[in-house]
Amino acid sequence: MSEPILQIDGLTHGFAGVPVLHQVDLTVEAGDSMALIGPNGAGKTTLLRAAGGLLEPDAGSVRIDGRDLAEMSRREIARRMSYLSQATPQVFDFSALELVLMGFHARTGRFSLPSKTQRERAHAAMRQLEIEHLAERPASVLSGGELQRVLMARTLVARADVWLLDEPTSHLDVRHQLAMLRQVGGHVGDGGTVLAVLHDLGLVHRFFDRVAVLKAGELVATGPVDETLNTDLLSDVFEVELVRGEVDGQTVWTVGG
């Protein structure tokens, strides 16, 4: 097997004395679509941010294709990895199109202006996410779901190998959730790698091959989705009685009687 695309070793981190992650070892192979699940406060976002090089961990390392993130420039990292998080309120009224075009930042020069090709690709990405009609709208008037899709369009445009997604389905209705995750599936199908934080276990079964389970800052299980997720594990992790069901061939989890 070749080098794993993303290798996290002994990751330990805390904020202001409060430990958040403890000795997390995680391997993500090229082409994996991995879901990161766990209760609130388990450290999922922190882990994802560390994976993206957005924070300097107290201990441990993150390597992409064998190279330590700490030794790479932000531009290099951005070319290999895209990080998609919760959409924050926009301070300036950049249009949706302008936001999507920012996805090209790591690949273009300092004094470059958006080219025709870039615009076309941006429009295509927005079409895929059904937001092309919003191209000229200022971001400040977009709804949460629309903005979330704008950010996904930006991720599409950046053409990075590895996608780190923090709750990509938030703010989205069911139809758009499915559309969003189909994009994710499409990326994996094209040879990309995805590590995503998700809450909806049904979606995890439907769209992801592998899963990593985090509890109280520690990785308690990793592996293929169907094998790894079982009642005992999940009930223990989420501290709620969870039962598994099959509906229409899809696995769902729900709270037990």
Next chain:
Amino acid sequence: MTLDAHLKPTGLFLSILLVLACVSGCERPGESTGDNADETASETADDKKAPRVLEAASDELPDEPKRIVSLAPNITETLFALGVGDRVVAVTNFCDYPPEVESLPSIGSFSNPDFETILAKKPDLVVGITSGGDKSVADKLEGAGVPYAFLRTYTVQDTLEMFEAVGDLVGRSDAGRRLAARIEQDFEDVRQKYSDASVPTLLVYGHDPLVAAGPGTFGHQLLEMAGGKNVVADSDKKFPRLDLEKVLALQPERIIDTSMRPEQAEGSYWDQHTGLKAVQSGGVVHLTDPVVLRPGPRIDEGLRRIVDAIHDAEGDSR
């Protein structure tokens, strides 16, 4: 990385500072003309000697200036007193004597005059007094090649010499000397008359804060000439600030209030301080006419007002 980011801007700022410092060293000459003039001139012939009160002047001064701009009320009065009022083309907002100056165009305040307006008057001499802003005004005039002179008028002696200096500047040296001599004689008469008197007096310029005339100031000298004894004569400041406690400790017999508050009825500020001897005995005098504070040709009248204030407790009604 943070250390690096910290050092770089500091380095940048230091090098910019260095550049600016070097540039400043290449400033035009003509900065301390006044000092040079004072030093080098003392050796030359008497009538070429730069007066002590001439703080700054351009190198070339006309013998008989025909278009004079005055930058101070006392200069304006002096120019008119020397008979060259018809050659004055512009004055400041604050110039109010003699009445003719009301019709003259103004160049603004004397600390911040409008440069373009000065230039538009095409002056061949600009005369002012040393104050906060004169350095920058002098620089501007120097740059534009306009002859200028700035005089110091902080003390009585300065004022007498100023009359002569202005006289020399405008080609009326005799008139200048006569004016100085006359005023000096008036002073001497007053001094003689009141040489035995010693009325504890406080001369006050303003209320908030309470600022008094300290040693070495114009007001102090007038006081002492008029037979008063300045109660703050031993202060180490020229314009000491007092609080009520201090005044109570000093207990002057006379308080001469020169703050300009035309609206305020006589004594209304001081009335509240009944602990003061001067207030109880009606020894508070208000003098609000600027003639008292202006080191110019009417200074003998100013002195007379102070004499009246000290000895007869007579002041202005306004």
Next chain:
Amino acid sequence: MTTRRDRALTSRGLWQAVLAVSLLYVAVSVMALTYGSSDFGGWQVVSGLVSGELTPSQHAIVWHARMPRILFAGIVGAALAVGGAVFQAVLRNPLADPYILGISGGAALGGTLLLALEAAVFGGAMTYLGQLSPPIAAFIGAMGTLSIIFGVARWTPAGRTGNYVLLLTGVIVNAFASAVILFLKSVVSARKAQEMLFYLMGTLTVEGLSFQLIASVGGVVLACLAAIIWYARDLNVLSLGDDEAAALGVDVERTRWWTVAIASLAVACAVAFTGLIGFVGLVVPHGLRLVVGPDHRVLIPCCALGGAAFLTGADLLTRASFAVFSTTLPVGVVTAFVGAPLFVVFLWRNLRQDAEGVR
């Protein structure tokens, strides 16, 4: 004029906007050269300049009374407007002004301290530096403030991001500086206090500065502007948030410190000579953003030219109003009177556009 219809920046859009603002600046400058506080104005000036037949006094008025102020107003206006734009981007706050980080407090304190201690302590050094000593003191004060801010930010734990630290430090520095300045004003003589007041009110009465000095300051400010343009694209992305910007490939810390330092340098240079002229750094970037958009690649150059035009125009009004008030107005008064209504117009226009755009 570029509309905001096709919002994303094109090469043509960029040059259109820059050209438009340049023309505005040229127009305002010509007017500023043509009019002043005296009667010498209008066509007379233009024809006189072109034909070269100016009387000595007319020549003096144009070159010694008006020109230095026009040049300096342009330099200062550009520095303040670009400084404001940069701080608004870095602090993610459209209401930031170039003084928010304490630069103004530091500069004012430096200049005031010098005035207060002048005769007492620095007598000798003063004569050497001559008329430059207040500006240099102010400059040192401004950059000293910056060092404090850098230092404080360096020592705070990295969890809570830089912006809060920057803002709070700026507020504290400004408050502290104000307190010290008030203290100094209350203990010095009335005459010195008067000097201080003129400095703090903000003034463009810089006619006495040599063209050499004006050129040097202009050069420094121009270099700063060029450096900011270098970071223009990064500023766009930086305004999205620290994480997002980093994820998109921007070195957040480095970009933030460099742009803040360079913008502060430019503002400090300006403030050192003219005191604290308000409103330019707030209204010009904000107003221009409503017209040319938030993309800093076009916003920064337009701010430089727009700020220059704005302050040159304000200075023109200051000089022209002399005839009415018979005294020199502080230019800060004019910038407020002109700036506030302009801002309201821009805002109204933008709100109307957005209302039309919403479903």
